[in-house]
Amino acid sequence: xxxxxxxxxxxxxxxxxxxxxxxxxxxxxxxxxxxxxxxxxxxxxxxxxxxxxxxxxxxxxxxxxxxxxxxxxxxxxxxxxxxxxxxxxxxxxxxxxxxxxxxxxxxxxxxxxxxxxxxxxxxxxxxxxxxxxxxxxxxxxxxxxxxxxxxxxxxxxxx
Numbered sequence: 001x002x003x004x005x006x007x008x009x010x011x012x013x014x015x016x017x018x019x020x021x022x023x024x025x026x027x028x029x030x031x032x033x034x035x036x037x038x039x040x041x042x043x044x045x046x047x048x049x050x051x052x053x054x055x056x057x058x059x060x061x062x063x064x065x066x067x068x069x070x071x072x073x074x075x076x077x078x079x080x081x082x083x084x085x086x087x088x089x090x091x092x093x094x095x096x097x098x099x100x101x102x103x104x105x106x107x108x109x110x111x112x113x114x115x116x117x118x119x120x121x122x123x124x125x126x127x128x129x130x131x132x133x134x135x136x137x138x139x140x141x142x143x144x145x146x147x148x149x150x151x152x153x154x155x156x157x158x159x
Contacts, residue, residue, distance in 0.1 A: 028103040031144050032110055032137060036096055039135070039146065043094040043116075046086035051077060056138060056145035064150040089118040089127070106139040113154060130154040 035054055042051045055061060055073050063070040063080050070076045085092060099112040111134050118127045133151035137144045 025103060028108065028144075029101045032101045032103065032108050033099065035137065035144055035146065036099065036110060036112070036135070040094045040096050042081070043085055044092050046081055046092070048077060048081065051081055054146050056140055056147045058138075058140075058147065061147050063148070066151075066153060088121055090121040090124070091119040093117040108137040108139075108144065110135045110137075114151075 038050060038054050041047065042054065052073070055076065057073045059072055061071070061073055061076065063076045065080065067084065068079075070079050093116070095115045095117070096112050097114070099110060101110045102108060112132070114131050114133060116127075116129045116131065118129075119125070120127055130153065131151050132154045133149065135146060136148035138147045139145075
């Protein structure tokens with residue numbers, strides 16, 4: 001009887017390990033998904049404190065977008081968020097959808113589409129754009145941090 005129990009327990013070990021690994025992968029993916037929500041909130045509110053919490057402050061961070069390239073957190077904060085997002089638009093609403101997240105150790109990336117609804121500050125007119133974006137993350141001190149964004153306008157949105 002003991003032998004059968006031992007054999008059954010040994011046979012179940014790989015399944016338990018696989019289940020634990022699967023649960024860990026789901027937890028990492030959920031953490032990245034949460035970071036995406038914070039990113040959208042930072043865009044909507046131009047919350048520079050939140051922005052500073054989700055981005056790495058490493059000098060190798062970058063942001064590539066239709067208006068150019070920014071390198072380093074300070075440039076991203078000033079040029080992308082203060083000047084473009086906060087300076088050009090008086091209201092913003094970023095909707096992220098069709099998200100796919102990949103985690104590989106201490107690195108991860110997401111791919112998604114977005115719809116951006118905004119009001120131009122200069123004349124109050126409504127603007128709607130659609131895009132596709134890739135974000136790259138790195139685990140720093142046990143926390144996921146954004147290290148790279150690359151987006152472009154999606155001429156034919158998936159929705």
